[in-house]
Amino acid sequence: xxxxxxxxxxxxxxxxxxxxxxxxxxxxxxxxxxxxxxxxxxxxxxxxxxxxxxxxxxxxxxxxxxxxxxxxxxxxxxxxxxxxxxxxxxxxxxxxxxxxxxxxxxxxxxxxxxxxxxxxxxxxxxxxxxxxxxxxxxxxxxxxxxxxxxxxxxxxxxxxxxxxxxxxxxxxxxxxxxxxxxxxxxxxxxxxxxxxxxxxxxxxxxxxxxxxxxxxxxxxxxxxxxxxxxxxxxxxxxxxxxxxxxxxxxxxxxxxxxxxxxxxxxxxxxxxxxxxxxxxxxxxxxxxxxxxxxxxxxxxxxxxxxxxxxxxxxxxxxxxxxxxxxxxxxxxxxxxxxxxxxxxxxxxxxxxxxxxxxxxxxxxxxxxxxxxxxxxxxxxxxxxxxxxxxxxxxxxxxxxxxxxxxxxxxxxxxxxxxxxxxxxxxxxxxxxxxxxxxxxxxxxxxxxxxxxxxxxxxxxxxxxxxxxxxxxxxxxxxxxxxxxxxxxxx
Numbered sequence: 001x002x003x004x005x006x007x008x009x010x011x012x013x014x015x016x017x018x019x020x021x022x023x024x025x026x027x028x029x030x031x032x033x034x035x036x037x038x039x040x041x042x043x044x045x046x047x048x049x050x051x052x053x054x055x056x057x058x059x060x061x062x063x064x065x066x067x068x069x070x071x072x073x074x075x076x077x078x079x080x081x082x083x084x085x086x087x088x089x090x091x092x093x094x095x096x097x098x099x100x101x102x103x104x105x106x107x108x109x110x111x112x113x114x115x116x117x118x119x120x121x122x123x124x125x126x127x128x129x130x131x132x133x134x135x136x137x138x139x140x141x142x143x144x145x146x147x148x149x150x151x152x153x154x155x156x157x158x159x160x161x162x163x164x165x166x167x168x169x170x171x172x173x174x175x176x177x178x179x180x181x182x183x184x185x186x187x188x189x190x191x192x193x194x195x196x197x198x199x200x201x202x203x204x205x206x207x208x209x210x211x212x213x214x215x216x217x218x219x220x221x222x223x224x225x226x227x228x229x230x231x232x233x234x235x236x237x238x239x240x241x242x243x244x245x246x247x248x249x250x251x252x253x254x255x256x257x258x259x260x261x262x263x264x265x266x267x268x269x270x271x272x273x274x275x276x277x278x279x280x281x282x283x284x285x286x287x288x289x290x291x292x293x294x295x296x297x298x299x300x301x302x303x304x305x306x307x308x309x310x311x312x313x314x315x316x317x318x319x320x321x322x323x324x325x326x327x328x329x330x331x332x333x334x335x336x337x338x339x340x341x342x343x344x345x346x347x348x349x350x351x352x353x354x355x356x357x358x359x360x361x362x363x364x365x366x367x368x369x370x371x372x373x374x375x376x377x378x379x380x381x382x383x384x385x386x387x388x389x390x391x392x393x394x395x396x397x398x399x400x401x402x403x404x405x406x407x408x409x410x411x412x413x414x415x416x417x418x419x420x421x422x423x424x425x426x427x428x429x430x431x432x433x434x435x436x437x438x439x440x441x442x443x444x445x446x447x448x449x450x451x452x453x454x455x456x457x458x459x460x461x462x463x464x465x466x467x468x469x470x471x472x473x474x475x476x477x478x479x480x481x482x483x484x485x486x487x488x489x490x
Contacts, residue, residue, distance in 0.1 A: 005096040006034065008170065012084070012102040013039045013077065014111075016134065016241035017062040018199045019069050021159045023132040024101035029167045033098055036170045037070075038078035039063060040087050041184045048110055050368070052361035054330050057189040058197035062242055065198030075169035076176075081184040084114060085121050090180040097127050103134040103241070106280045106369045109287075135245040137276050137369070143480060144277075151273055155249045193329035194364060195236055202237030206248060209234070210255050210262075217261040222395075224322065225405040227333040232265060235365035236330075238272070245269055276369030278481050285372045287353070291383035291477055293470030299351040308447050309344050310358050312409075315446035317422060318396040319343045321409035328409075330364030335395065337363075341378035342390040346457035347448055352379040380461045383474035384482070387461050389454050396422050412443045 011028045017039075019025065028035045039059075045051060067076045080087040091097060100122060105111055122129045133139070136154035141147065175181060195201070209232040220226035237243045249269060255262045282290060289295060308314045312323035322336040332340075337359075344355045352375045359375075360366045380387040400406055403421040407414040413421045416435055420427055424443055432439060439445060464470060 005094065007096045007098050008036050009033045009099045009101065010091070010097055011035060011037045012100055013037060013063075014102060014105050014241075015107075015239065016103045017059065017066055017197075018242050018244065019066060019162070019164075020199070021244040021247050022162065023160050024103055024130070026160045026162045027130065027132075028099075028101045029162060029164075031099060032168070034168045034170050036078060036091075036095075036175070037066075037075070038080060038087065038091075040084045041079065041081045042083050042114070043081070044083060044110060044114075046184075048108070049357040050108060050360040050366060053187040053189040054191060054194055054364055055361075055366065056184075056186050058195075058236060058364060059240060060186055061197030061201075062199070062240055065200055065242075069199075070169075073164060073167065073169055074171045076172050078175050078178060078181055079183050080180045081182040082180065084118050087180050088118070088121065091178070092125070094178060100127060100129045102129070102131055104131045104137070104139055105134070106137055106276050106283075108368050109283065112283065134241075135276075136273055137280050139280060141277070141281050144482060147277065151270075155246050157246070159247060159250070191328050191330065193331075195233065195330065197236070197240065197242065199237070199242040202234065202242040205233050205237065206243065206251060210251060214255070214261050214265060215258045218264050221264075221333065222335040223399045223405075224318075224325070224333060224336050225400065225408070228331070231333060233331070239365045239367045245273065272370065275373045276367065278373050279369040281480065283368075285376060286368065289381040290373070290376055290481075291381060291470060291473040293383060293467060293473040294381040294464065296469070297381065297464060299345075299349050299354075301350060301354050302348065305348040305447060306344075306350055306354060308444070309340075309348060309350070309355070313444050314343070314348075314448075315425075315444040316343065316392045316450065317406050317410055317413065317424070318392045318400070321406050324409045325405075326359075326362045330362065335390075335399070337374075338378045338388070339390045339392060339395060341375060342388060343392060345379040346389045346461075347450060347453040349453070349457060352376060352381070382477065383465060383470045384477050387458065387465070389458055391454070392450065393422065410443070 009028045009031050011024050016022060016024070025037075041056070046056065063077055063079065070076055088097075105115065119129060133154070136151040138147065138150070213230055214232070216226070216230040220230035234243065234248065238245065238248070249266060252262055252266055278290075279285065309319070309323065312320035312327070314320055318336075319339065322332050322340055326332045326340070340359070341352070341355065344350045345352050356371070356375060360371060363371070376382055377385050378388065380389075396406065403418045406421050410421070413424060416424065416427075416437060420431070420435070424437075424439065425446060427435070427437060427439055431437075
């Protein structure tokens with residue numbers, strides 16, 4: 001007679017790669033059944049247009065860090081290179097799965113459709129799937145009444161303390177013996193300066209920020225080079241759940257120094273939740289404007305412009321430096337991100353849909369709940385936000401006056417005097433000879449007339465903002481996604 005299958009519970013890890021303040025882990029351990037932690041490198045996601053090698057390497061490093069913590073408990077995370085339902089099917093051959101625990105994921109349509117399929121699969125087999133609210137973002141809302149208060153209450157709740165000493169976990173030898181245990185050989189991520197994954201690395205960034213980096217947060221937040229030190233740099237650890245928003249919020253409450261700086265940081269954590277909640281409530285904006293009045297806006301895709309923008313060859317120094325920095329490190333500050341989107345969607349008049357996947361692949365901290373609302377806001381297609389068309393030269397002179405950032409990422413301009421680094425098109429033929437520089441060869445001429453393009457974009461967008469369809473939709477967007485004062489966290 002065949003031995004009965006062992007009864008276990010599963011913890012399905014997704015964007016929650018930590019062993020602290022983790023509600024699904026806590027509930028699984030308290031169930032009394034042996035616990036198996038698993039992560040799926042899903043083939044469908046590995047080739048999705050939003051992801052790249054830098055994301056998967058960061059995830060793998062985070063899993064390695066998690067496994068290191070689990071070493072003393074003689075267990076490890078089951079890593080499967082398969083679709084989730086395929087992995088669950090194989091696990092059901094080995095185990096009598098009593099329950100699955102995970103966090104809800106505010107992801108792209110691909111992951112949402114996957115979750116619905118997994119839900120049906122488990123329901124058909126009478127297996128309970130318990131999903132927990134992630135970072136206070138709620139599923140099923142149709143308006144924001146009371147949301148701010150509930151979010152703040154969630155952040156004030158005690159950290160989920162996991163009793164690891166009494167945890168019953170499947171031992172390493174069992175995990176290693178499972179047929180579904182198939183690690184993936186990842187493509188090499190050869191970029192420089194990328195932040196490494198893992199909770200312990202994230203905690204180091206958090207500690208250094210709260211201990212000594214935060215005082216210049218407000219002063220340097222818009223500066224492309226100085227912000228790399230004075231900003232928290234926690235976003236990838238938040239995006240992949242190496243740290244929880246609640247533990248960061250509660251840790252920041254203990255800071256006794258500059259209240260203004262730490263208050264600004266905490267405000268941005270709140271706005272992070274606001275934007276993810278917006279995407280959770282209206283995920284169609286992965287594909288179309290949140291304000292349907294902008295569906296009539298036609299923007300042809302100029303492939304030459306798009307390629308120049310992607311490769312940092314537009315001839316506009318701050319735009320090109322920001323793109324090249326992003327390509328190599330996975331990070332630029334908020335203002336430079338906004339500049340990249342503004343320049344592409346306004347000056348180059350490209351649709352935001354044409355630039356979305358490229359940026360998603362480059363942003364180490366890609367989170368669809370932040371990505372799509374911000375893309376549309378910077379592209380001027382919400383109908384409720386001020387249209388911001390960033391002037392690259394003004395921002396360059398104001399936030400990088402000594403051209404430190406420009407010289408770092410545009411080495412072909414590094415030897416020029418500072419005014420020419422900001423505006424190489426001002427070089428005269430005599431200057432070119434003197435500085436051994438060939439305009440249009442060593443560095444491209446601007447691919448557009450920046451001022452003319454800005455005026456043309458502004459005229460078209462402001463005209464569209466006055467149309468009835470846009471104004472009608474604006475009222476709906478405000479009613480759905482904002483509070484009466486339009487600022488839920490002031």
